[in-house]
Amino acid sequence: MKLELSRVVQGGCRLGVLKGLGRSGQHSLEVPGCLLYTRCGTVPHLTQDTLHTLTNLPSVTQLTLSTIAEHQEVLEDFKDGFRKFAGLHDTVLYCSLHDPVTPCPAGHITNKTVSVWGSGGRIELTVAKFMALQRTVRPDWYQSMADGETWQSNTSRKRVRKSVDRTLAHLDECLLVHHKTQELQGVAVFGVVEGGDILEERVRSAKETAKRPVAGFCLDGLQTGSMDQALRIQLIAAVTKELPEGKPRLLQGVGRPDEVLACVEAGVDLFESFFPFQVTERGCALCFNFDITPDPERAVLEADEERDTAGETHENGELNLDDQMTSFEINLKDKRYQDDFRPLVEGCGCYCCRNHQRAYLHHLLVTNELLAGVLLMLHNTAHYLAFFGALREALAQDTLDLLKKKVLKEKCGQTKSKE
Numbered sequence: 001m002k003l004e005l006s007r008v009v010q011g012g013c014r015l016g017v018l019k020g021l022g023r024s025g026q027h028s029l030e031v032p033g034c035l036l037y038t039r040c041g042t043v044p045h046l047t048q049d050t051l052h053t054l055t056n057l058p059s060v061t062q063l064t065l066s067t068i069a070e071h072q073e074v075l076e077d078f079k080d081g082f083r084k085f086a087g088l089h090d091t092v093l094y095c096s097l098h099d100p101v102t103p104c105p106a107g108h109i110t111n112k113t114v115s116v117w118g119s120g121g122r123i124e125l126t127v128a129k130f131m132a133l134q135r136t137v138r139p140d141w142y143q144s145m146a147d148g149e150t151w152q153s154n155t156s157r158k159r160v161r162k163s164v165d166r167t168l169a170h171l172d173e174c175l176l177v178h179h180k181t182q183e184l185q186g187v188a189v190f191g192v193v194e195g196g197d198i199l200e201e202r203v204r205s206a207k208e209t210a211k212r213p214v215a216g217f218c219l220d221g222l223q224t225g226s227m228d229q230a231l232r233i234q235l236i237a238a239v240t241k242e243l244p245e246g247k248p249r250l251l252q253g254v255g256r257p258d259e260v261l262a263c264v265e266a267g268v269d270l271f272e273s274f275f276p277f278q279v280t281e282r283g284c285a286l287c288f289n290f291d292i293t294p295d296p297e298r299a300v301l302e303a304d305e306e307r308d309t310a311g312e313t314h315e316n317g318e319l320n321l322d323d324q325m326t327s328f329e330i331n332l333k334d335k336r337y338q339d340d341f342r343p344l345v346e347g348c349g350c351y352c353c354r355n356h357q358r359a360y361l362h363h364l365l366v367t368n369e370l371l372a373g374v375l376l377m378l379h380n381t382a383h384y385l386a387f388f389g390a391l392r393e394a395l396a397q398d399t400l401d402l403l404k405k406k407v408l409k410e411k412c413g414q415t416k417s418k419e
């Protein structure tokens with residue numbers, strides 16, 4: 001794996017291509033970018049066929065150990081690795097520890113073990129079991145075992161220090177087993193940077209992890225809801241300063257477009273793409289605007305849209321979405337969409353927007369039809385991936401400020417999320 005940077009903008013944002021991915025080395029991934037979020041190898045709501053109606057899919061598929069740890073014996077019997085087991089198309093497989101969407105109960109970590117939660121409950125992992133799982137799954141990259149339980153703001157300094165020490169010890173043990181395991185030759189290990197909200201511990205974790213022979217870095221414990229954005233950015237900037245330039249940095253648990261933009265400026269390369277899934281689960285559609293091409297006709301359209309949304313009333317009290325919904329989406333369960341015959345997003349090329357209107361989606365949602373999730377997931381994934389495309393284009397063209405203005409303008413006209 002090799003990261004070729006074509007530009008570093010304003011000291012932080014990195015534009016480039018990760019090359020030589022996968023065991024054959026034939027895949028690449030543009031950064032800033034995201035991985036493909038899955039549960040048990042499948043993008044929620046979508047079959048491989050519907051998924052592949054989307055263009056420009058990320059070349060890296062994320063699988064979380066929590067969703068497959070309890071199937072270890074089956075996978076061992078199967079013998080051919082998870083990619084074949086799940087019928088995945090040609091993709092680079094990245095295995096991480098936890099699902100970014102599912103909260104993980106605290107208080108089950110010891111010096112020698114971490115726990116993940118599958119559908120049948122808690123599974124305790126030692127380094128030996130963790131590495132046995134990796135050998136069975138046969139990913140192309142995997143996240144090293146880590147003690148990531150220090151993201152709550154009330155975690156003591158002592159506990160944070162312990163988590164950094166444990167995570168480094170886990171990494172050393174994983175690497176030791178890794179190098180002795182024939183099946184894992186050519187597989188990339190990502191070291192995990194911990195340190196809670198304590199700057200010195202973050203820097204120490206970054207420096208120490210960077211000394212190890214890892215292919216890249218996971219920045220853990222900085223997820224949405226763990227701390228305020230200013231502190232997160234300060235910590236990320238301090239961490240990325242300590243990491244070698246030629247290796248990728250993957251930020252876990254952050255997906256909101258405004259947060260993505262700020263984290264890219266702090267030096268993050270890769271994100272998990274769970275955000276479109278969360279939006280889909282609450283019956284919403286991503287609709288934020290990231291088109292910064294100067295087009296006079298488009299400008300007129302936007303002025304109309306703004307008038308449209310100015311007088312909106314939102315009847316979502318009963319749905320109680322205020323806590324989760326962001327300003328980047330519209331809530332299609334809202335009555336106002338029952339006779340809205342426009343596509344979700346004008347000009348979007350996804351299957352849903354080419355074939356259906358908001359009114360139909362509203363109908364599917366209020367009647368609890370499974371197709372609602374399929375169509376929303378298609379659109380939300382397409383929209384999110386296009387946002388990353390626009391972000392890379394803005395970095396290449398030196399128009400990041402313009403893009404930021406556009407995205408942060410929050411044009412969907414919905415209730416702001418509470419932080």
Ligand SMILES: [Zn+2]
Binds near residue numbers: 350353380382
């Ligand atoms: Zn669409």
